Amino acid sequence: MVATERDSLLPTLDTSLPAARTNVERQLGPLEISRSTRFMILAGLWSATFLSALNTTLVATLLPSISSDFNKSNQASWLGTSYLLAHCTITPLYGRLSNVMGRRGANQLAVVSAALGTLACGLSGNMEVLIAARFLGGMGGGGIFTTSTIITSDMYSIRSRGLTQGVSNLFNGLGMGLGGPIGGLISDRFGWRWAFLIQMPLFILSLILTSYNLRYVTPGKGKSTKEVLKRIDYGGSITLLVAVGSFLVFLSTKYNEEQSWNHPLVITSLVLSGVFFLLFVIFELLIAPEPVLAPFLLRQKIPVLVGISNFLVAMCNFAVMYFFPTWFQTVALTSASTAGLHLLPNSMSMSIGSLFAGYLMHRTGKYKLLNLTFGILPFIGIVLITFMREDSGPLQMWLSIIPLGFGNAVVLQTMLIALLAHIPKSSMAVGTGFGQVFRGLGQVGGVAVSSAIFQSKLDSELRNRIHTPNAEEMINKIRHSARLVGSLPPDLQRAARDSYAISLRAVFTLAACSTFLAFLVRLPIPEKTLDDDEPVKQTNTITSPIGEESAIQTSPVSGEAVDDDDDDNDISPSLPRPVVRPRRRLSTFESVDGGLDLESDTVGGSARQR
Template identity: 75%
Template sequence: MATERDPLLVNGSSLERSKHHHPGPLEISRSTRYGILAGLWSANFLSALNTTLVATLLPSISSEFNKSNEASWLGTSYLLAACTFTPLYGRLCNVMGRRGANQLAVSIAALGTLCCGLSTNMEMLIVARFLSGMGGGGINTTSTITTSDMYTIRSRGLTQGVASLFNGLGMGLGGPIGGFISDRFGWRWAFLIQMPLFVFSLVLTSYNLRYVTPGKGKSPKEVLMRIDYGGSFSLLISVGSCLVFLSMKYNEDRSWSDPWVFVSLALAGSFFVIFILVELLVAPEPILAPHLLKQKVPVLVGISNFLVSLCNFSVMYFFPMWFQTVALTSASMAGLHLLPNSTSMSIGSLFAGWMMHRTGKYKLINLIFGVFPFIGITLITLMREDSGPLQMWLSIIPLGFGNAVVLQTMLKSWMAVGTGFGQVFRGLGQVGGVAISSALFQSKLDYELRSRIHGDNAAEIVSKIRHSATLVGKLSPELQRIARDSYAVSLRAVFTLAACSTFLAYIARLPIPDKNLGEKKADQRPKSSDRRPSALPSATEHAVDSGSDDENTRPLLSQRGRGRKFSTLESEDAIHDLESGGSARQQ
């Protein structure tokens, strides 16, 4: 049926296209949509799994290569790549199409994971983890973009809740699966066993992901020219140099006069300044939109994302270590203690998505359940060797459930302030959660061991205990007691840092206003021909859907039509014909 939006005259090119009609994202069959989602979410699960997989593999890997003090790089290299390369995939979705960009990300992640399993030294493993992270971040981005194509803003709350269910399962099961496989088959198989599921994802998306996203044409060259290469590169060097500084100064315990320490610190500061200048003056579509830093809501969302992610990854990477070094359990048993976290994160994500879908609001559930992580991390911090099984197994449940609700509700806040902006802070928080907590842990552990161990061979003993966590269980009773106490104090410092970060995140979210997520009626879904092909809702779409025009939305609307755009994941107006090669083509 014709509507007021349909053109009165149909030109020749439109007639030609109608002869070879490809369905839009809202016109595809239910079975096709479910096939797409199965392919996307299976890759999402693997991407999330790989963020935490190494948490219980660290002792085994570091003991084999005898480089426990470098083990944190196995986490930070993956997260650093995901943080800096994630925003680029929003642009690649315009050039390569949804299918092409997603399959590029999945292929890179699969190659990196395969190289992890075949690594012969720590350096090769770290590089392989970085490669895997380059694809892992893109998997999340392309999945979010594709899902947003197929559902209206109100329905996305529930759909993204289901997507977050797979993310939560992946993050939560990474530790248990890694520990179980490491104990029985060796740590390499924790990576190699993922290959069939990567292939499964590629097959499903190749067969099903063939819809067309309509819009005004932009050539691939135009889209590529708008990618923020300078910002991504300078951010990569700045954060990477900061990680080198933290590793060399606190993990390696080098002096301030060491070139590795002061040069890496200088590079981190210099490239951070370059990053800011690029974002302010050069980038056509900056990752970190400068004008958003002048507004209350974007800044508060960014701060919350950073602190919540810092808390999450501090706990997920160091919680299993407490059971391996203090309670002296096996890697698989240590990993199993993350299973309640996996379950609670999955339930929390689904619950938040369902509540937002049902009520159209997210402020109240954020206020109520946002305090849960602080309760959970407080219980974890108070854990002792003689603590009961309830505290050891269930303390992490409020943390996982609360953080899942917070991240899911903050996802809706991103839509009004620019998705790329929120992703940068979340990515930095993930990197910081591993790097900062690792530096704190190693520094505190070195101090505790040196203050308790004395004698001629004290320095050598301290170094061995720091470099191999699995050595703790093999020490003499006297040294073992010292090592376990030192690890307990050091890990408690990490958990205290996580408690402070989640408490500050809750305070930061208090002033964020509520938003109406739109009408629930299905008949209000826009037609495929009327939809913009945006990766996630732009500021304009959010304002229209919510009926709002507040102080936080108007500045974004005023930017439209200018030379620079500010949401990296908001796509250009381009036609994406995924069936004919997935490239953007002019209308």
């Protein structure tokens, strides 16, 4: 049929069809939503990101107070490692959950888990409950980071994403940097419980903002609930959890509690860690239908290099962040709140570094030169921190940490964009979770390994310096109570301060080696343009009276219909052409439509039926 100038420019549906057939369900995609809606979504995401980052470092200055209340100093390190353990082992699932539950569903699960864990921390009655609550909070905190990154990537092109992610990292940096100062100030004035309870209103605000505004639709074919549950990699998550958890038990038992190598718990935990790590690798490579580690990314050079860099950078970051305040409490003999305030320059520099990196990538479309230029700054900062002394000037004590925060913020920002630039758009959610696995493992390693080195070195240094009749008892008290150092007699205090200084220097040396290796690992990562290719087409649906679906492709910007070909076929010209999607076996394989495997045939992306 040849069109004439009298024909309508817009196709019309056959009026003889039932009303249900002509009812076009128009739902906006992530690139079509209004600016105000996008900003409300970002406000909800960033407030949760701030709280998640805050809880990561919050306990660094609360440990002495919590340990004194529960009289469980030997378990204090678990308050940090339990949060990070959940963070690194559960976080990878959210890359998958964002596909199978929808963006909003996965984000809501993360925020609710983090909020409940934080509330339980404030109400806990013993150390065991507090550690379990921290684990629950870590499950949600890691998911907040992953879902926020994925949702931001949905709503912005990769070049604009750098600037937007920079603002997101600003809140992340503020949270991590303010965790210590806020924890110390609230603990000194109101008690450590209020450091957790005061966060609840902001969690509720985040949940309201995202629940109301996060309703854009991503295209894809739905799956049944049974299929969704079968696609979760339970085996990989459990084996990774047991492997890392057993290794933490080994470090705690051997070095924090000073048990001998032939102690049953030391041997058992070390063997279990090795066995379950091997099982994790076997499960991911050979058994899991949709592994959390995404083996297809392990065969690619750039994702592996980015993953190793993330691991080493996170290890450096957390080794310093958890032990930097300790230096001021035990060597400089300041209060907990003052010790926490020394992390504030780190917070400010991380925020500025994130914005700086995002702005430059947005303007230039480049990241390699930026990474090489500023990626060496963390090593310089660690060297300055390592050589701090009791009589060091205020400039060195307050500003040495600035190069560390600024440089690591630039590195993490550029490495995220480099990873996303080198993988297919359809694998963006899985790739984000892949990067978080290595970053989470680095965070756990940074706290656990540095804690083991610190405790082992501190024990040997104290034994070399203290020879009083009750030396054994005094050494144990000094090791497990940082607040005790300031009240010791002058001779014992001198011995304790010197021992802490040497032990902390060993931790900072580990961090320096870690960040320098990370710089070397990043050198082979090539430059790649950040300009997007042709926009991905989105799919809206028309529901027939018998419940069948046909799909029409629309421009992600204008929402107008896009005709795939001009060939005649048997379908009426007044009806949209159906789109045939290939059958998926793994969620790491996505169709050219950029579709996601969703839990319903009629509800896609973040949208969920009420």
